[in-house]
Amino acid sequence: MAIHHPSFGTLDDNRIIFFDTTLRDGEQSPGFSMNLEEKLRMAEALAELGVDVIEAGFAIASPGDFESVQSIARKFAKDGPVVASLGRANPADILRSAEALKPAARKRIHIVLATSELHMRVKLRMSPEEVLDLTTSSVALGRQHSDDVEWSAEDGSRSDPDFLCRCVEAAIKAGATTINIPDTVGYSMPEDMARIFRDLRNRVPGIEKVILSAHNHNDLGMAVANTVAAIQAGVRQIESTINGIGERAGNASLEEVAMALRTRRDALPYTNNIVSQKLLKTSKLLATITGFDVQPNKAIVGRNAFAHESGIHQDGVLKDASTYEIMTPESVGWTKNSLVLGKHSGRAAFRDKLSALGYTVGDNQLNDAFRRFKDLADRKKVVYDEDVVALVDDEVVRANDRVKLLALTVATGLGTKPMATLALEVDGEHRDGMASGDGAVDATFNAIRQAFPHEVALKLYAVQSVTGGTDAQARVTVRLEEDGKLVDGQGADTDTIVASARAYVHALNKLLVKRERTAPAEIQSALSA
Numbered sequence: 001m002a003i004h005h006p007s008f009g010t011l012d013d014n015r016i017i018f019f020d021t022t023l024r025d026g027e028q029s030p031g032f033s034m035n036l037e038e039k040l041r042m043a044e045a046l047a048e049l050g051v052d053v054i055e056a057g058f059a060i061a062s063p064g065d066f067e068s069v070q071s072i073a074r075k076f077a078k079d080g081p082v083v084a085s086l087g088r089a090n091p092a093d094i095l096r097s098a099e100a101l102k103p104a105a106r107k108r109i110h111i112v113l114a115t116s117e118l119h120m121r122v123k124l125r126m127s128p129e130e131v132l133d134l135t136t137s138s139v140a141l142g143r144q145h146s147d148d149v150e151w152s153a154e155d156g157s158r159s160d161p162d163f164l165c166r167c168v169e170a171a172i173k174a175g176a177t178t179i180n181i182p183d184t185v186g187y188s189m190p191e192d193m194a195r196i197f198r199d200l201r202n203r204v205p206g207i208e209k210v211i212l213s214a215h216n217h218n219d220l221g222m223a224v225a226n227t228v229a230a231i232q233a234g235v236r237q238i239e240s241t242i243n244g245i246g247e248r249a250g251n252a253s254l255e256e257v258a259m260a261l262r263t264r265r266d267a268l269p270y271t272n273n274i275v276s277q278k279l280l281k282t283s284k285l286l287a288t289i290t291g292f293d294v295q296p297n298k299a300i301v302g303r304n305a306f307a308h309e310s311g312i313h314q315d316g317v318l319k320d321a322s323t324y325e326i327m328t329p330e331s332v333g334w335t336k337n338s339l340v341l342g343k344h345s346g347r348a349a350f351r352d353k354l355s356a357l358g359y360t361v362g363d364n365q366l367n368d369a370f371r372r373f374k375d376l377a378d379r380k381k382v383v384y385d386e387d388v389v390a391l392v393d394d395e396v397v398r399a400n401d402r403v404k405l406l407a408l409t410v411a412t413g414l415g416t417k418p419m420a421t422l423a424l425e426v427d428g429e430h431r432d433g434m435a436s437g438d439g440a441v442d443a444t445f446n447a448i449r450q451a452f453p454h455e456v457a458l459k460l461y462a463v464q465s466v467t468g469g470t471d472a473q474a475r476v477t478v479r480l481e482e483d484g485k486l487v488d489g490q491g492a493d494t495d496t497i498v499a500s501a502r503a504y505v506h507a508l509n510k511l512l513v514k515r516e517r518t519a520p521a522e523i524q525s526a527l528s529a
Ligand SMILES: CC(=O)SCCNC(=O)CCNC(=O)[C@H](O)C(C)(C)COP(=O)(O)OP(=O)(O)OC[C@H]1O[C@@H](n2cnc3c(N)ncnc32)[C@H](O)[C@@H]1OP(=O)(O)O
Pocket: 025, 028, 058, 060, 061, 062, 087, 088, 089, 090, 112, 113, 114, 123, 124, 125, 154, 184, 247
């Protein structure tokens, strides 16, 4: 049955509204605060992604929060998603939300009030009757400032079902247009979700006039499962965040819910406005803004979400990707699946990588290179494209190393500025470099740049001990970036600074090889002349 909503007009019964709370609940995660400019960039990305509602903040929380909500409301003054601001069930919070939201074309006042016995008694210090009255008066006040009002029963999933029904009924009578039942502490299981929403739908008069909403936290890792269960039980708005950020263990991850709906249309025959191809981009934007990457194995947007390392899987994917991929990487914004070469890789993947890198090798050559690759993979966690290039071109690359480290001396100590002096051979020519730095490694890298000027970004510097004990070799990895191309260099030595210099020079040589390889033909011939 279709439903009429003040912000969306007539909605089909199978339409799912995506309410994004990355900028409000997401920002409540420690360390995830965003400034105004960052919030505006995120809001723009969320609109492009196709979310229906952006919860822009908690207007009364601070002048900065007010300004963010107001600026996002201004951004969507003509069209765009509904802009929401959260507040407690008191006049000051509601009026502050209303004020901040004024410029938005479509605005939602979101009011939260706890309904569980524990929260009412301990936190609010209110009786159930007081909470019921406050529900009515706060929603009625909200409706004076917007015809789109969402009422949330904080800790709703742990509330007494009869009392929850009474509160929801009061909120609907007072004019709420969306009723949200949060699993505030991530305690529920999917069956609980289904029971809560079925119960409300069966028992509360007027429930058919409002949109039911689920807001699930991930304390037991069930936020997405609970959200899907809620949808199956009649919920038509889901509240989620990009990368699943949010209070404590976070909220249901938007990308996971969206792809569950898309991939399992057979079981979940619902529609929504999410442009799934923009999921990765939005996720990466958030990671860049907050400085927190998702873990590699994160569904949908993790680095490994479409990566296959083991030979049998790689062989299967090469024959037909659907053997090991339930959705295409392109459908969420990855450009291609990436076969990550490692010690479990087989010949099929290795040959495929070689051909992707532009090498055609005969069987004998393949076997030789494959043997060397396995040796390398035993020593390295991941074998990057550059490693494969170096491996196959081994002799050529070594003979053609354009930069060689000849000598290095570093003076450092307590109260002295570290100073590195080194000698390089660059294309057969002797060059000296001398520089200071914030530490011995920094001074060494500065000296390399002085002897051989170049502009690259240092993306990673990592030191590992090859074995235990004080005589252990240090194995240093240096990752450099130039024009979006990454290379890793490795160096090992019992002296960490020497290992660092070797790793940097190694990476530099790979970069030079890469530059030549990607240069147009006429430049390549000039370079090799
Ligand atoms: C589940 C959720 O995510 S809810 C949203 C959580 N987000 C935030 O709290 C972020 C923004 N919060 C803030 O900036 C501040 O907490 C403010 C500005 C809202 C309030 O600050 P303060 O006035 O200093 O109050 P404080 O945070 O110490 O305590 C909260 C007060 O609100 C009351 N309260 C809590 N929830 C509600 C509610 N839903 N409706 C009405 N009052 C509430 C508490 O009982 C407490 O009142 P008391 O001081 O009389 O005991």
